[in-house]
Amino acid sequence: MLNKITPFRYIYALAVIFTLINAIFFIGSGVAKSIRGYKGFFRSDFLITEGHHPGLHLLETLDAFMISLVFMIFGLGIARLFIFDKAEGKTLPKWLKVNSLEELKVLLWRTIFLPWSLFPSRTF
Structure with a gap:
């Protein structure tokens, strides 16, 4: 089965590269929104008024x-499964030691929904 996937390795590499670029852009967006929120707090002397909500940026x-x-996580997981599948996992972080798509799916599922499970009494 894996031999049939091997010719597509370059397509997977392209997908991984663009996924990691997307991650970098979202980090940049988060930093810019943080700065905008901090500036809003400092300009208003930490007072929140009607029509001025700097906390929303945060x-x-x-x-x-x-x-x-x-x-x-998705980009590195796909790279681990389809590009670096023969590399030994001794030097990988514990969270990146995935051996199947199912394990990657569970890892992503836990990443997305675990923070919300810390507040069982609230509904979001």
């Missing part, structure tokens, strides 16, 4: 960093 930053994290 909440949007959380989304940007979370999406970036998902892109990074």
Whole structure:
């Protein structure tokens, strides 16, 4: 089965590169939104008034960093499974030692939904 996938290795590499570029752009977006939020707080002397909500920029930053994290995990996981499949996993971080698409899917699922499971009494 893996021999049939090998010719597509370059396509997977292209997908991994663009996925990691997307992650970098979301990190940049998060940093820019953070700076915008901090400037808003300092300009208003940390007072929130009607029509002025600098904290919303910081909440949007959380989304940007979370999406970036998902892109990074997905890109590195796909690279591990399809490009560097023969490399030994001794030097890899513990969270990147995935051996199947199912393990990668569970890792992404836990990354996305685990933070929300810390608040079982609230519904979001």
